Amino acid sequence: xxxxxxxxxxxxxxxxxxxxxxxxxxxxxxxxxxxxxxxxxxxxxxxxxxxxxxxxxxxxxxxxxxxxxxxxxxxxxxxxxxxxxxxxxxxxxxxxxxxxxxxxxxxxxxxxxxxxx
Amino acid sequence: xxxxxxxxxxxxxxxxxxxxxxxxxxxxxxxxxxxxxxxxxxxxxxxxxxxxxxxxxxxxxxxxxxxxxxxxxxxxxxxxxxxxxxxxxxxxxxxxxxxxxxxxxxxxxxxxxxxx
Numbered sequence: 001x002x003x004x005x006x007x008x009x010x011x012x013x014x015x016x017x018x019x020x021x022x023x024x025x026x027x028x029x030x031x032x033x034x035x036x037x038x039x040x041x042x043x044x045x046x047x048x049x050x051x052x053x054x055x056x057x058x059x060x061x062x063x064x065x066x067x068x069x070x071x072x073x074x075x076x077x078x079x080x081x082x083x084x085x086x087x088x089x090x091x092x093x094x095x096x097x098x099x100x101x102x103x104x105x106x107x108x109x110x111x112x113x114x115x116x117x
Numbered sequence: 118x119x120x121x122x123x124x125x126x127x128x129x130x131x132x133x134x135x136x137x138x139x140x141x142x143x144x145x146x147x148x149x150x151x152x153x154x155x156x157x158x159x160x161x162x163x164x165x166x167x168x169x170x171x172x173x174x175x176x177x178x179x180x181x182x183x184x185x186x187x188x189x190x191x192x193x194x195x196x197x198x199x200x201x202x203x204x205x206x207x208x209x210x211x212x213x214x215x216x217x218x219x220x221x222x223x224x225x226x227x228x229x230x231x232x233x
């Protein structure tokens with residue numbers, strides 16, 4: 001069974017600085033996807049970034065980037081130039097896509113990030 | 118834009134009541150999901166459906182049932198609510214685009230259920 005672990009329940013960062021959120025996972029699959037979701041106080045889950053396991057290049061979306069280490073089964077999220085609007089709960093998630101099952105998501109425990117002015 | 122809506126943002130029920138949580142999506146998605154979110158546990162899958170009238174158990178189906186009579190609507194039912202079902206419930210939907218393809222899940226705003 002696949003598992004996802006986020007070992008940092010809470011983190012804080014000063015505005016404009018860089019912060020890295022950690023995530024490890026366990027799977028015997030070779031083809032899968034990894035995601036970081038953001039859940040602000042409004043509770044609306046928003047996809048931040050995704051990574052396909054077969055791609056060696058790390059995904060980047062503006063100020064958000066990942067460090068994907070497939071052999072180590074590690075998938076960390078780096079937020080550069082942190083902004084107050086980045087304050088949220090961040091979830092790491094794993095998907096093993098299967099036809100007709102829509103790709104079930106397995107989530108980590110979450111990391112609550114506070115960006116301080 | 119994909120829109121997933123849930124019938125209530127907050128809900129308070131009594132132990133033993135039958136509770137219905139409704140979810141509607143407007144993007145003709147085949148797949149719909151119900152998750153439960155608890156502090157320190159993240160989101161856990163309760164049930165999902167990949168077609169009308171089709172359903173499959175997720176990781177924590179005990180105490181819940183679901184109904185999908187129309188493609189756009191997926192209901193979560195608590196037959197006899199208990200205090201340990203106090204939680205945040207999130208609905209999601211996604212499209213099916215063939216074998217081993219990526220299907221982003223889009224989430225609703227969540228329903229915070231309190232069972233007294």
